[in-house]
Amino acid sequence: MAAPGTAGFSRRRRATFAVRQGGSLLSVNGGSVAACQSSDTREQGAESPGKKLGAPEAAQLKGKSEKQKRRNDKPSDMLSCHRTQESLLSSASGYNNYRGVLNWCVVMLILSNARLFLENLLRHGILVDPIQVLSLFLKNPYSWPAACLVIVSNLFILVALYTERQLSKGSFGEHVGFVVHCINLTVMLTFPVAVILTVPSVTQDDVFCMFLVGGAFALGIYTILFLKLYSYRDVNMWCRDLSSAKAKKLSRSLSCPSGFSGDNLKVCYPGNLTLKDMYYFAFAPTLCYELNFPRSPKIRMSFLIRRLLEMLFFTQLLVALTQQWMVPIIQSSMKPLEDMDLSRMMERLLRLAVPNHLLWLMFFYWFFHSSLNFSAELLRFGDRQFYKDWWNAESVTYFWQNWNIPVHKWCLRHFYKPLLKKGFSKMVSQSAVFFLSAFFHEYLVSVPLRMFRLWAFMGMMAQLPLAWFVGKFLHGNYGNAAVWMSLIIGQPFAVLMYVHDYYVLHHRLDTD
Secondary structure (H helix, E strand, O other): OOOHHHHHHHHHHHHHHHHHHHHHHHHHOOOOOHHHHHHHHHHHHHHOOOOOOOHHHHHHHHHHHHHHHHHHHHHHHHHOOOOOOOOOOOHHHOOOOOHHHHHHHHHHHHHHHHHHHHHHHHHHOOOOOHHHHHHHHHHOHHHOOHHHHHHHHHHHHHHHHHHHHHHHHOOOOHHHHHHHHHHHHHHHHHHHHHHHHHOOOOOOHHHHHHHHHHHHHHHHHHHHHHHHHHHHHHHHHHHHHHHHOOOOOHHHHHOOOOOOOOOOOOOOOOOOOOHHHHHHHHHOOOOOOOOOOOEOOOOOHHHHHHHHHHHHHHHHHHHHHHHHHHHHHHHHOHHHHHHOOHHHHHHHHHHHHHHHHHHHHHHHHHHHHHHHHHHHHHHOEOOOOOOOOHHHOOOHHHHHHHOOHHHHHHHHHHHHHHHHHOOOOHHHHHHHHHHHHHHHHHHHHHHHHOOOOOHHHHHHHOHHHHHHHHHHHOOOHHHHHHHHHHHHHHHHHHHHHHHHHHHHHHHHHHHO
16 A cells, blocks of 8 residues: 555646646647646636635636637647638628729720720711801701790790789689689690791701700700799699688798798798799799798809809710711611611611710719709709619619609609599509600600600600519619610610601602
């Protein structure tokens, strides 16, 4: 029998040897020594059960343990290099930084269009001639009825103001005022049509193009005034209804607060029925009338000059691209359209899609950003939300609601909601809005061309089934791609259809 001290010493040596053997075995097998270390720590705790470690000592012991663990885990990290993860192009990865891909798309777009531009220059030469455009305006201004029509439009504005003044005094009854407004608005739409259609036809193509642009401009002005005067009549009628109900907070209920503290005056009905107020609304970049518009504190000259320079630059660029790019493609499309060669017609359609879409984007920026902001800054008009993020539209409905905010507000306020109040369903009301938009699209295209083929009308009405299809079957990026595809392909298709009909109606008859 061994002595007690000798037996205890032997047991401790065997335990230490076992721990070392186990630790080396676990390290070789790629495991961790933490188990041995934790058991050793438990043994130390068992040997001194009454001893408690302080907070600094516990933190120091924990730090030593973590350092020992990291030092012992290094061989394991060297042996393993894989973990569960998704590919970056997979939707499950959550990766969304595609800035390099976007830059690549922009570079490819620039290079491809540069090739088309060089090909156009080599084939047709330089066709841009701004002097030619100015000479057409100065050569025979009487053949361009736009200026005369714009001047005459003041009569319709004055008739609307006079009618509202008589209604406010009680000189006219509501039924008489309604009839006068209806006659005034109806003549507004028919008078420019009669003038444009009765002016003698112009045979020269370049002069006819200016006649076409002038007629479209005049019709656009009359269409804007039609919508404005309709809103003017509605708002004043609402004011009379509130006055008859003895509403005391009329100004705050129908107007927005002023944009600066120095202008605390609020206009109440019928104090708004002045010539100054009427013409401010006529020139303001909005279609919806209010008694008190939001106003900006001052005119920013730097902002105004930037918008003016943008307007001049994009006007010249639109004319140049039309002369250099659009006109040659349209002229080369005459023969395939005459022969009804479908393959060549499709090729011409795709060739026309790029410049047509580029011109449409430039026109959007020129009109909705530069021009409307210029007029708003000049008039200190506070509401500058003329468009929203239509480029992110994932449905056709979202696009039409956000690319032209002034028209959308007018349709919602004076057409869509009144139809809902009268008991019509949302689908019928939405279809009626598209029908009204289709009518004005055809009105602005067919009258200057002096031919009625309903291509613009059918193109707008086709948005209803397209909106249903995209909303039901396409979502997210697929819906956004479908919206872009309809914009890129739909417009040049309508252009080619009108070109074909115009060619058949004029050039083929002249040849025969």
